[in-house]
Amino acid sequence: MSSETLSPSRASGTPDADQWHEPALPMRFLLWLKRDPRASISLLVLVLILGAALLSPWLAPHSPSEQNLDLILAPPDAAHLLGTDDLGRDVFSRLMYGGANSLYAALLAVIVALVIGMPLGLIAGFAGGWVDQVISRVIDTFLSFPAIILAVAVTGAMGIGLTNAMFSVGLVFAPQIARLIRARTLVVRQELYVDAARCFGASKARLLIRHVLPNAIQPVIVQSTLLLAVALLAEASLSFLGLGVQPPDVSWGSMIARGYLYMSIVPEQMYAPGLIIMVTAVAFNALGESLRSALDPTMKGHG
Amino acid sequence: MVTRVKQRMVATRLLQALPILVLATFIVFSLMQLIPGDVAVTLAGENASVERIAQIREAYGLNQPFLAQYGQWLWNAAHGDLGVSLLSGEPVGDTIARTFPNTLMVALYAVILSVLIGVPLGIISATRSGSPLDSGIMGAASLGVAVPNFWFGMILVLYLGLTLKWFPATGFVSPFEDFSQAIWFATLPALALCTNGIAEVARQLRSSLVEIQSSQHVRTLHAKGLSPARILWLHGLKNVSVNLLTVVGLLFSKILAATVVVEAVFAIPGIGSSIVNAVLQGDFPVVQGAVLAMVITVIVVNLATDLLCTVLDPRINEL
Numbered sequence: 003m004s005s006e007t008l009s010p011s012r013a014s015g016t017p018d019a020d021q022w023h024e025p026a027l028p029m030r031f032l033l034w035l036k037r038d039p040r041a042s043i044s045l046l047v048l049v050l051i052l053g054a055a056l057l058s059p060w061l062a063p064h065s066p067s068e069q070n071l072d073l074i075l076a077p078p079d080a081a082h083l084l085g086t087d088d089l090g091r092d093v094f095s096r097l098m099y100g101g102a103n104s105l106y107a108a109l110l111a112v113i114v115a116l117v118i119g120m121p122l123g124l125i126a127g128f129a130g131g132w133v134d135q136v137i138s139r140v141i142d143t144f145l146s147f148p149a150i151i152l153a154v155a156v157t158g159a160m161g162i163g164l165t166n167a168m169f170s171v172g173l174v175f176a177p178q179i180a181r182l183i184r185a186r187t188l189v190v191r192q193e194l195y196v197d198a199a200r201c202f203g204a205s206k207a208r209l210l211i212r213h214v215l216p217n218a219i220q221p222v223i224v225q226s227t228l229l230l231a232v233a234l235l236a237e238a239s240l241s242f243l244g245l246g247v248q249p250p251d252v253s254w255g256s257m258i259a260r261g262y263l264y265m266s267i268v269p270e271q272m273y274a275p276g277l278i279i280m281v282t283a284v285a286f287n288a289l290g291e292s293l294r295s296a297l298d299p300t301m302k303g304h305g
Numbered sequence: 306m307v308t309r310v311k312q313r314m315v316a317t318r319l320l321q322a323l324p325i326l327v328l329a330t331f332i333v334f335s336l337m338q339l340i341p342g343d344v345a346v347t348l349a350g351e352n353a354s355v356e357r358i359a360q361i362r363e364a365y366g367l368n369q370p371f372l373a374q375y376g377q378w379l380w381n382a383a384h385g386d387l388g389v390s391l392l393s394g395e396p397v398g399d400t401i402a403r404t405f406p407n408t409l410m411v412a413l414y415a416v417i418l419s420v421l422i423g424v425p426l427g428i429i430s431a432t433r434s435g436s437p438l439d440s441g442i443m444g445a446a447s448l449g450v451a452v453p454n455f456w457f458g459m460i461l462v463l464y465l466g467l468t469l470k471w472f473p474a475t476g477f478v479s480p481f482e483d484f485s486q487a488i489w490f491a492t493l494p495a496l497a498l499c500t501n502g503i504a505e506v507a508r509q510l511r512s513s514l515v516e517i518q519s520s521q522h523v524r525t526l527h528a529k530g531l532s533p534a535r536i537l538w539l540h541g542l543k544n545v546s547v548n549l550l551t552v553v554g555l556l557f558s559k560i561l562a563a564t565v566v567v568e569a570v571f572a573i574p575g576i577g578s579s580i581v582n583a584v585l586q587g588d589f590p591v592v593q594g595a596v597l598a599m600v601i602t603v604i605v606v607n608l609a610t611d612l613l614c615t616v617l618d619p620r621i622n623e624l
Contacts, residue, residue, distance in 0.1 A: 143324075158589075
């Protein structure tokens with residue numbers, strides 16, 4: 003009750019104070035990009051790749067499933083920038099459509115990891131005691147599983163397909179998020195302002211959502227960016243093994259698998275999907291590292 | 306000499322590993338619960354007769370409560386009985402014994418390569434930190450972490466295998482038949498697997514060495530007139546070796562996991578390809594058994610590196 007009556011005055015007071023000290027978030031973001039060329043380049047690369055993938059229905063020169071059986075495994079030319087595959091489909095267009103699936107898959111895995119990992123970490127860190135003990139042991143156990151192998155096994159049990167595969171990958175990542183959040187929660191819950199809020203009678207749920215979560219979120223943003231790179235590689239692995247995306251759908255991983263089959267005839271066809279995965283993963287990693295040094299005050303100047 | 310403090314720490318670690326081991330078996334067993342619908346019908350395969358389904362239900366104890374099933378499975382597993390393959394009828398234990406050594410050999414080879422290549426690169430980077438060479442090595446390391454290793458394996462097959470013919474492109478020779486041939490055949494897979502490892506070893510070594518170089522005691526050694534090389538060997542590397550050991554332990558787990566995909570590229574008859582084949586064919590006892598074998602291996606390796614670090618770390622005595 004008392005916390006409800008207090009919150010309006012604080013809510014109106016805090017933003018003003020913030021604005022006095024530093025510029026608004028969009029401005030700070032632009033300043034950061036200007037200061038950190040690594041961040042701006044990797045963000046630009048990611049926006050370009052994401053744009054090409056999302057706009058593939060309008061931008062791609064051909065449909066990903068349009069077959070031209072007179073032109074099979076053709077080398078690159080003006081009409082087919084990266085040649086055609088074993089069914090005469092345009093490899094460049096498939097790369098754009100496949101990107102949409104691969105990036106969706108990576109995002110799905112990270113969202114699943116966040117949805118499972120964040121509440122677990124918050125509860126473990128905030129509840130303490132035997133609840134923390136149990137959750138922490140489960141986290142430790144999951145972390146001792148070789149990640150891809152667990153994902154392969156879970157996919158096998160739930161059924162083959164891209165969504166199930168990435169759900170499994172997310173499940174495998176969740177303990178990493180949970181451990182991170184738990185560690186931050188342990189630190190934050192000792193802070194004076196959390197104690198103060200508790201004294202004013204704020205409920206546990208309110209404490210978690212209003213105070214602990216916002217302060218624990220920064221390392222999670224960094225970790226999620228880095229996990230996007232790992233998830234992208236996991237999608238490639240699972241789709242390569244035939245557990246992820248199923249034909250006629252296409253992803254970068256399944257394109258590598260197809261390219262490998264015809265390696266001795268058109269070796270250049272497996273380069274493009276592998277290279278684009280590598281570039282995207284490097285960009286996610288670089289962005290994550292830049293975010294880490296920007297968000298973590300102890301890392302300032304180490305970037 | 307291992308002190309009392311260390312003995313107590315080793316004992317604690319061993320005790321902590323026990324619940325993890327038990328939980329891991331529980332998770333592996335619970336995987337079966339994720340199969341949608343009636344597990345017995347799925348296990349029996351397509352067009353199975355009603356008798357066959359009932360037989361399977363009986364054989365797997367599926368009509369019993371979940372915990373009883375788990376207890377039975379764990380009891381059997383502890384006695385080396387992991388069930389039989391639904392497809393070939395081969396005992397799962399035999400499948401593991403046949404395939405796991407191959408995977409372990411390739412994984413160990415990759416770990417050794419990671420250290421042999423990563424350590425010199427890390428030292429070069431650290432001693433010349435800030436130079437173009439350092440930037441080059443660290444740039445290559447960020448590529449090494451981001452490259453899909455199965456794809457890198459294909460490139461190796463194409464160039465070193467098929468074009469230059471330096472190494473056999475694919476295939477495998479068991480290390481028990483002909484060791485030198487086995488190493489020969491495992492070289493490309495190990496190279497494909499070690500990109501990530503090289504990068505991580507080099508990065509970790511560089512950052513620990515750079516940190517130590519700027520520390521007080523190394524500055525004192527400089528002032529006393531010790532040569533940089535001597536400081537690096539006697540004081541730098543000795544201090545970072547514990548960090549490095551931890552990295553290598555974690556690396557083993559990552560590389561072991563990555564074999565699942567790389568084995569498919571090189572047609573290696575390892576445990577990874579058995580897991581993938583079993584998953585694709587719905588052969589669940591094989592999946593459970595093989596995953597269990599891998600998880601236990603990883604837990605044991607992690608525990609071993611942990612204990613070794615405890616014993617080796619000179620700082621722990623001070624606690």
